[in-house]
Amino acid sequence: MRTQVGIVGAGPAGLMLSHLLHLHGIESVVLECRSREYVEHRVRAGVLEQGSVDLLRRTGIGERLQREGMRHEGIELRFDGESHRVPMTELTGRAITVYGQQEVVKDLIAARLAAGGSVLFEAEAVRLAGLDSQSPVIHFRRDGRDEQLHCDFVAGCDGFHGVSRGAVPDGVLRTYERTYPFAWLGVLAAAPPAVDELVYANHERGFALYSLRSPEISRLYLQVPPDEDIAAWPDERIWAELRTRLETVAGWSLNEGPVLEKSITPMRSFVVEPMQWERLFLAGDAVHIVPPTGAKGMNLALADVALLGDAFAAWYGQHRTDLLDGYSAAALRRVWRAQHFSWWMTSMLHRLEKDDPYEAKLRAATLRYVVTSPAYATSLAENYVGLPEV
Numbered sequence: 126m127r128t129q130v131g132i133v134g135a136g137p138a139g140l141m142l143s144h145l146l147h148l149h150g151i152e153s154v155v156l157e158c159r160s161r162e163y164v165e166h167r168v169r170a171g172v173l174e175q176g177s178v179d180l181l182r183r184t185g186i187g188e189r190l191q192r193e194g195m196r197h198e199g200i201e202l203r204f205d206g207e208s209h210r211v212p213m214t215e216l217t218g219r220a221i222t223v224y225g226q227q228e229v230v231k232d233l234i235a236a237r238l239a240a241g242g243s244v245l246f247e248a249e250a251v252r253l254a255g256l257d258s259q260s261p262v263i264h265f266r267r268d269g270r271d272e273q274l275h276c277d278f279v280a281g282c283d284g285f286h287g288v289s290r291g292a293v294p295d296g297v298l299r300t301y302e303r304t305y306p307f308a309w310l311g312v313l314a315a316a317p318p319a320v321d322e323l324v325y326a327n328h329e330r331g332f333a334l335y336s337l338r339s340p341e342i343s344r345l346y347l348q349v350p351p352d353e354d355i356a357a358w359p360d361e362r363i364w365a366e367l368r369t370r371l372e373t374v375a376g377w378s379l380n381e382g383p384v385l386e387k388s389i390t391p392m393r394s395f396v397v398e399p400m401q402w403e404r405l406f407l408a409g410d411a412v413h414i415v416p417p418t419g420a421k422g423m424n425l426a427l428a429d430v431a432l433l434g435d436a437f438a439a440w441y442g443q444h445r446t447d448l449l450d451g452y453s454a455a456a457l458r459r460v461w462r463a464q465h466f467s468w469w470m471t472s473m474l475h476r477l478e479k480d481d482p483y484e485a486k487l488r489a490a491t492l493r494y495v496v497t498s499p500a501y502a503t504s505l506a507e508n509y510v511g512l513p514e515v
């Protein structure tokens with residue numbers, strides 16, 4: 126099999142890249158180790174920055190997003206028995222849209238298949254070869270058989286646990302990372318959200334987040350210890366803990382309902398540099414992870430491939446190498462802005478297992494500053510809705 130750009134991974138990064146390349150008249154094949162059913166139903170985050178919404182709309186993927194996405198112009202910070210709204214749109218002129226990542230994935234898969242694109246499911250890339258030659262090869266397994274995809278370039282969009290990053294020789298990449306001494310327990314519940322906007326709560330028992338997916342479905346998160354067993358969290362315990370951490374303002378209560386899905390996600394900050402080696406270009410979770418507190422993961426993945434799409438277009442269309450050569454440096458500017466913002470939001474809102482009283486006071490001072498200083502609130506808001514230029 127041969128194509129121009131071989132793409133490993135059908136998450137938001139790989140699928141969007143394939144779509145962008147198609148719009149530029151460049152062929153690609155996407156290899157995805159999971160089934161279509163699996164990737165379309167994997168529950169993940171759901172906040173799109175203004176720039177991500179604009180990208181989806183501009184490239185013809187925004188029709189259902191326009192109908193079903195929920196535009197939010199603010200978020201709420203809850204702490205110390207008080208609730209404060211950060212009016213993001215008033216402060217920045219921009220907004221976020223709540224729309225599940227798996228919905229973006231469904232829309233992109235539908236668009237690629239409708240355009241005759243090749244997305245091969247249950248096709249697992251096992252080895253990348255010839256990356257430092259003019260014709261790299263992706264060795265993959267499908268239906269129990271070994272196959273090869275020959276291409277001009279490889280785009281490694283295969284997430285944190287993928288194979289692409291590991292194909293770079295030792296000593297080339299540098300890793301920057303931080304782990305946090307807590308995880309998030311995420312719950313999807315058939316309960317009408319009791320909020321119009323997302324609520325980020327700092328509580329002495331730990332962080333909680335109230336988000337939503339639709340007028341009928343709530344999405345909630347609780348800070349839990351890093352090695353927590355999901356079996357320790359029967360539904361009644363989850364609701365009791367959510368009530369304790371979120372029902373801190375008089376007269377407000379959350380809505381409960383059947384739990385549809387629950388899982389525990391570790392929190393990690395991680396960046397690998399550079400995001401390219403020879404003919405391998407890495408994007409999304411394959412090269413950077415943020416803790417979910419800033420809601421940046423999917424947005425960074427889309428921003429990476431927006432750059433990469435233009436860079437391949439310049440190479441194929443005008444024989445220009447400058448954008449491909451500059452891809453890593455350009456992408457990393459946004460990546461590091463999001464790294465800082467995600468770390469900052471995380472530090473401000475979570476408690477540590479062995480909490481240092483000084484740190485707790487600093488968190489309280491930071492929260493108080495955000496809700497009293499328009500300058501500081503604007504800093505939060507412009508990062509949250511996404512900076513157009515970084």
Ligand code: APR
Pocket residue numbers: 133134135136137138139156157158159164169170226248249250251282283284285286287288408409410411421422423424426
């Ligand atoms: N061969 C083929 N596919 C692979 C392989 C492999 N060896 N390894 C991993 N994959 C697939 C995974 O099954 C997954 O569908 O690569 C895809 C990577 O997609 P994502 O993990 O969604 O990563 P990305 O597209 O970068 O999107 C980042 O996803 O994890 C969230 O919070 C994160 O929102 C962010 C977004």
Ligand code: PHB
Pocket residue numbers: 169170171172323334336337344417418419420
């Ligand atoms: C979500 O709705 O899943 C969500 C929202 C905001 C976050 C993280 C996750 O910061």
